[in-house]
Amino acid sequence: MAAIEFLDVSYTVPGGAQILDHVSLVIGEGEVVALVGRSGAGKTTLLRLVNRLLEPDAGRVVVGGRDAREWEPIRLRRSIGYVIQDAGLFPHFTVADNIAVVPRLEGWDDARIRSRVDELLQLTGLPPAVYADRWPGELSGGERQRVGVARALAADPAILLMDEPFGALDPVTRAELQSEFRGVQRRLRKTVILVTHDMREALSLADRVAVMESGEIIACDAPPAMLASGDARVRKLLEAVTVPFSQDS
Amino acid sequence: MRLVEFWLSHRNELLTLIGQHILLVGTATLVAVAIGVPLGVFAARRPRMSAPLVGFANMVQTVPSLAMFGFLLPVPLLGGIGPRTAVVVLILYGLLPIVRTTIAGLNGIPAPVREAGVAMGMTPRQLLQQVELPLALPSIVAGVRVAAVVGVGSATIAAAIGAGGLGEYIYRGLSMVDTTVILAGAIPAAVLALVVDGGLLWVERRLGSRRSHRRLGLTAGAASCIAVLLWGGALLAGRGSETIVVGSKNFTEGVILGEIVAQTIERETGLAVQRRFNLGGTLICERALLNGDIDVYVEYTGTALTAIFRQPLGQDPAAVLTTVRESYARSGRAVLDPLGFDNTFAILVRGRDARALALRTIDDAARHTSGWRAGFGYEFLERPDGYQGLASTYGLRFLEPPRVMDLTLTYRALASGQVDLIAGDATAGLISALDLVPLEDNRQYFPPYDAVPVGRSDMLLRYPQVRAALETLAGRISADRMREMNHAADAGREDPSAIARRFLSELR
Numbered sequence: 001m002a003a004i005e006f007l008d009v010s011y012t013v014p015g016g017a018q019i020l021d022h023v024s025l026v027i028g029e030g031e032v033v034a035l036v037g038r039s040g041a042g043k044t045t046l047l048r049l050v051n052r053l054l055e056p057d058a059g060r061v062v063v064g065g066r067d068a069r070e071w072e073p074i075r076l077r078r079s080i081g082y083v084i085q086d087a088g089l090f091p092h093f094t095v096a097d098n099i100a101v102v103p104r105l106e107g108w109d110d111a112r113i114r115s116r117v118d119e120l121l122q123l124t125g126l127p128p129a130v131y132a133d134r135w136p137g138e139l140s141g142g143e144r145q146r147v148g149v150a151r152a153l154a155a156d157p158a159i160l161l162m163d164e165p166f167g168a169l170d171p172v173t174r175a176e177l178q179s180e181f182r183g184v185q186r187r188l189r190k191t192v193i194l195v196t197h198d199m200r201e202a203l204s205l206a207d208r209v210a211v212m213e214s215g216e217i218i219a220c221d222a223p224p225a226m227l228a229s230g231d232a233r234v235r236k237l238l239e240a241v242t243v244p245f246s247q248d249s
Numbered sequence: 250m251r252l253v254e255f256w257l258s259h260r261n262e263l264l265t266l267i268g269q270h271i272l273l274v275g276t277a278t279l280v281a282v283a284i285g286v287p288l289g290v291f292a293a294r295r296p297r298m299s300a301p302l303v304g305f306a307n308m309v310q311t312v313p314s315l316a317m318f319g320f321l322l323p324v325p326l327l328g329g330i331g332p333r334t335a336v337v338v339l340i341l342y343g344l345l346p347i348v349r350t351t352i353a354g355l356n357g358i359p360a361p362v363r364e365a366g367v368a369m370g371m372t373p374r375q376l377l378q379q380v381e382l383p384l385a386l387p388s389i390v391a392g393v394r395v396a397a398v399v400g401v402g403s404a405t406i407a408a409a410i411g412a413g414g415l416g417e418y419i420y421r422g423l424s425m426v427d428t429t430v431i432l433a434g435a436i437p438a439a440v441l442a443l444v445v446d447g448g449l450l451w452v453e454r455r456l457g458s459r460r461s462h463r464r465l466g467l468t469a470g471a472a473s474c475i476a477v478l479l480w481g482g483a484l485l486a487g488r489g490s491e492t493i494v495v496g497s498k499n500f501t502e503g504v505i506l507g508e509i510v511a512q513t514i515e516r517e518t519g520l521a522v523q524r525r526f527n528l529g530g531t532l533i534c535e536r537a538l539l540n541g542d543i544d545v546y547v548e549y550t551g552t553a554l555t556a557i558f559r560q561p562l563g564q565d566p567a568a569v570l571t572t573v574r575e576s577y578a579r580s581g582r583a584v585l586d587p588l589g590f591d592n593t594f595a596i597l598v599r600g601r602d603a604r605a606l607a608l609r610t611i612d613d614a615a616r617h618t619s620g621w622r623a624g625f626g627y628e629f630l631e632r633p634d635g636y637q638g639l640a641s642t643y644g645l646r647f648l649e650p651p652r653v654m655d656l657t658l659t660y661r662a663l664a665s666g667q668v669d670l671i672a673g674d675a676t677a678g679l680i681s682a683l684d685l686v687p688l689e690d691n692r693q694y695f696p697p698y699d700a701v702p703v704g705r706s707d708m709l710l711r712y713p714q715v716r717a718a719l720e721t722l723a724g725r726i727s728a729d730r731m732r733e734m735n736h737a738a739d740a741g742r743e744d745p746s747a748i749a750r751r752f753l754s755e756l757r
Contacts, residue, residue, distance in 0.1 A: 051368055078370035088365030092383050102369050151369075161368075 001065065003029045003159060003191035004050060009059035011045055019045045021215040022059070029158070030189040034202035036237065037212035043195040046212070047161050050193065051080045064158070078102055081152030081160040081190070085167045087144045089136040095121075095147050096132040102155040120150040125180060142173040149181075153188070160190045166201065178205060199237045203227070211237060251429045251742075252436075258744075259433070267437055269332070269413035274400040274445075277336045281343030281396055286389060288344070289351025290377065299352055306345035314338060314403045315529075318410050322536050330528060330537040335407035335414075342403055343396035350392030354385025387456040394449035401442040405434065409529035411496065411537065415441075420499055420527040423655060427742055493708065493715060496534055496543035497526040500657055501738045501745070502592065502676055502731065506547040508749035509726075510702055510719065516753070517718035530628060531556050538582060538705060545704035545719070549592055551696035553577070553703070555634040562634055566591070566697035573701075583706045585716065586723035587699040590731050594629070594695050595675040595687035596639075597663060603686040610691040614670065615643045623647050624668035626656030634696055636672070642694045660685065676728055678736030700726070725756060 004027040011020040019042045027033050035043040048054040049061045052073045061068040068076065089098050096117045103113045121128040124146040136144060145165060152160055166174045178201065185192065196202050202209045203223040210220040211234055219226065219234050229235065256263055292299035312320075317338045321327055327337045358381060366376045382389075408416030418434025421427075493514055497507030504526050511522045525543050528534050535557050537543045550569045554560045558576040563569045574584040596611050608614050623645075629635040630653060639645065652668060659671040664683040673680065675687060675698075702719050709716045734752060737743040 053364070053368060074370045074372055076370075077368055080368075082365070082368035084361055084365065084368075086359075086361050088359075088361035090362060090365070090380055090384075101371075105370060105375065 001029060002026045002062070003031070003064065004193070005060075005062040006046065006049070007060045007062065009046075009049060009056045009061060011042075011049065011054060011056050019215055020049075020056070023215070023217055024059075025210060025217060025220065027191060027193065029191055031208065032185060032192040032194060032206045034194045034196055034206035034209045035212055036196060036199050036202045036209055038197060041212040042215040043197075043212050044163055047163055047193055047195050050159070050161055051077045051082060078106060078155060079157050079159070081154075081157040083145075083148050083152045083160065083162040083165045085164040087136075087148030089144055089147060089151070091136050093136075094132065095126070095134050095136070095139070096128075098136065098147055099151045099154050101151060106155060116154060117150075120153055123153070123184060124150045126150070140173075141169050142177060145169060145177060149184075153190075158191060160192045162192060163195045164197070165194070167196070167198075174201075181205060252432055255429055255433050263433070263437070266413060266415050266417055266434070267441070270401070270404055270415045270438065270441065273332060273335055273339060273404045273407060273412060273414055274397060277339030277400055277404075278343055278393060278397045280336070281340045281347055282389075282393055284340070285344045285347030285392070285396075286351050286382075289348045289389075290355065290381075292348065293352045293355035303345070303349055303352070306348050309341050310345045314342070314406045315409065317341065318406065322410065322533065330411040330525065330533065330540070330542040332407075332412040334410055335404065335412035338407070339400045339403055342399055346392040346395035346399070347389065348392075350388045350395075351385060354388030355381055357388065358384050387453050390449060390453045390456060394446060394453065397445045397449060398442050401438060401445055405438050408527060409499070410533060411525035411528050411542065417527060420529075421504065423499075423657060427739075429742070492521045492523050493545065493712065494523045494525055494543045496528050496537055496546035497524075498531065498534055498546070499527040499529050500674070501678065501735050502674060503527075503547065504745045505734050505738060505748055506588070506700065508745045509722065509752060510545060510547060512746070512749050512753055513718050513722060514715055517721065518712065518714040520712065520715070538703065539580060541705060544708040545702055545715070547588070547700055548703045549698035549700055550587070551593070551634060551698040552632075554696060556628075556632050559633065562638070562694075562696045564693055564696060566699055569697055570699060570701070577703060578706075581706045583704055583709055583716075585702040585704065585719050587701050588722055588726045589700075589724040590676060590726050590728040591697050591699050592674050592676045592728075592731070593690070593698045594634075594672045595677070595680065596690070597660075597671050597673045597680065597685045597687055598669065599663060599666075600684040600686045602669065603688075608686070608688060610689040611639075611643050611645075611694075612691055614688055615645055618645050618647050618670065621647055621669035622649055622667075623651040623670045624654055624659045624662045625651050625672050626659060627653060628656070629672045639672070639694055642692050674735075676731040676735055678732055678734070678739040680732070682736055682740040700731075721756075726752075 006023050006025045009020055009023045010018065012018045023046060035046060037043055045054060049056055050063060050068070052068055052071070063071065063076065090101070099117045099120055100113045103116060117132065118128045121131055126143065126146055131143070136147070139147065149165070166177050169177065182205065194202070194206060203226065206223065208220060208222055209226045210217050212218070213233060219229060219231055221229070226234065227238065288302065292302045318334060321334045321337060322330065327334065362380065362384070363376070366380045371379065404414050405416035405419055407414055408420050415434040415438040419431050422429070422431030422434065495507055495511040495514070497503040507524065507526050511524055514520060515522050525537070528537060531552055534543070534546050534548070538546060550566070550573050553573045554569055555562060558573070560572060563572065570584070570587065577584050596614070598608060598614060602608065606617060625636055630651065636651065654662060659668070660673060660677065660679040660683055662668050663671045663685060679685070680687065702722070704715070704719070730752070734748050737748050738745055
């Protein structure tokens with residue numbers, strides 16, 4: 001069954017430019033789909049239609065078999081994990097409190113929250129004894145991003161939306177987190193939409209890569225097929241990464 | 250040294266005034282927070298609203314506080330004399346910094362943080378309570394700090410409309426030209442401002458370090474509730490039904506007469522008396538009496554005739570008294586019997602000049618004024634029985650337009666040679682103390698100014714014993730005796746309440 005379906009979706013900024021132009025994309029359960037393209041291609045906009053941060057002006061978005069418009073937005077958002085570039089942690093909450101945001105909103109009891117927070121800190125490679133009571137301001141960029149992922153996973157959502165999650169990290173840390181992401185995903189099997197402008201990241205993490213340009217999906221395929229694509233626009237994106245990528249694959 | 254003695258001998262009063270001051274500022278700041286923060290939240294969400302809102306608050310801020318008190322005096326519900334008006338004014342002043350810092354604090358929240366909250370499924374209310382307000386809190390507290398510190402300063406001016414607080418000492422000191430008394434009020438006010446500033450700065454820093462929000466929130470909440478309860482208590486205790494409120498004008502003689510009236514009522518009737526002294530001018534006293542904010546104060550017949558009732562000048566004391574009595578009666582006030590002295594305006598020159606130029610009358614002086622400078626109080630320049638008429642009656646012309654200054658400062662300005670002619674009170678104690686000479690009003694320009702207690706008729710009907718008590722004062726205060734008492738306060742630095750007590754004990 002499809003977890004997320006974009007059916008002929010268009011989006012125009014009120015009184016401004018058209019960002020999405022009749023986009024269709026079906027994402028299966030447990031699938032990782034990367035949206036790749038340059039800035040302004042419409043990747044983030046497409047992502048935000050899923051949890052109704054934005055509403056399409058034409059077409060339908062279906063989440064978990066139901067039209068997104070039928071979902072109560074608050075309910076919908078709490079059942080979808082969301083990770084953004086600078087993590088967006090609450091600076092006035094400790095690491096543990098940041099991770100516990102959605103469980104608290106959902107009214108979990110304290111004991112359950114505590115054990116869930118510990119479990120997620122372990123999962124994301126942050127020993128709870130060291131990190132639970134620290135403040136976001138005291139963490140490195142990589143640590144903050146791990147907390148961001150842990151927070152998104154807190155209420156065990158079936159869907160994870162990730163907007164440039166590793167974009168602000170140095171190359172070493174990025175590679176480390178990417179590899180851990182693969183490990184976590186192998187265990188959890190979430191449905192993931194990953195927005196990135198880095199083709200290399202897309203090819204290494206995703207089951208399928210959708211290339212966007214000017215509000216349209218111009219190609220969508222599994223990484224090996226994508227590498228073999230003859231489309232000039234896709235080749236242009238690939239050129240930047242092909243050589244190093246083929247070396248370590 | 251005298252300052253410390255003053256504080257020690259007035260320590261109960263000092264503590265009361267500090268308490269009133271804190272209560273005024275505390276209440277006003279709390280209400281300003283209660284209004285300002287929601288306004289700020291509202292404006293931050295609608296950027297189009299925020300410019301006009303901040304603009305309006307800015308405009309309010311630029312109105313001088315004394316003028317603001319003046320505007321509010323005639324306004325029903327909010328206005329009148331007393332702490333209520335003061336609190337309203339302080340709230341208006343406090344709004345701007347609080348609204349502005351609330352908007353700034355909310356706008357300063359990084360977009361990803363807010364977005365994360367929305368995307369995690371927070372309702373707008375949850376987002377506001379759990380994310381936006383806590384993050385804006387240090388900025389909001391900075392605004393509260395500014396509001397409170399400005400409030401401590403502005404509240405001193407509130408004494409002019411009878412709101413109490415440390416401004417009472419400042420006004421009393423100004424009217425007695427006694428620096429010690431001014432400092433007795435100004436120093437605690439400054440210390441209070443520093444303490445408030447330091448305390449809130451500490452809170453702000455603590456909040457900035459992102460710890461223990463919940464505990465601080467609870468503490469602040471509890472403190473607010475206590476302050477409001479205190480305020481409620483103070484309001485209830487402020488005026489019981491059996492309390493007579495005695496007012497006074499803001500110069501030495503007014504305060505002494507206020508004390509004499511207050512102590513007479515206390516002694517003769519046993520009723521509780523509340524003192525609202527140093528009200529800033531004739532028309533403020535008039536308004537207060539009309540509104541029932543005070544029950545009785547001492548006015549002068551000529552002043553009432555010209556300044557309050559805008560009648561033409563009259564020369565016959567009995568006729569003036571009758572006119573004034575009838576005018577007051579029409580608006581529910583009764584004029585009691587004159588106290589016995591006429592505090593006319595005295596046109597004063599230095600004794601040295603008077604002797605050298607052989608000056609006896611104002612006509613004598615008119616020959617020299619073209620080379621002189623004059624200094625007058627604010628009221629004298631404006632009143633119908635003031636400068637304009639005097640100048641045309643006697644053909645006075647001065648070297649330059651008269652200087653405007655506080656009435657009580659004119660005596661010293663004359664003595665020290667800064668001006669050469671002033672219009673003082675005939676009974677001013679400083680006249681003999683500073684070797685000043687009153688000139689005879691040989692053309693009888695000034696109307697009689699017999700001192701008379703004026704009271705609200707409803708109060709006098711309800712408490713006939715008050716009328717009886719005040720009648721014991723009729724004709725008992727001579728001009729000499731009044732001048733002596735003024736001198737004891739101005740030159741002898743004696744306390745008005747002690748002077749009144751001595752006078753009343755001699756009267757028996």
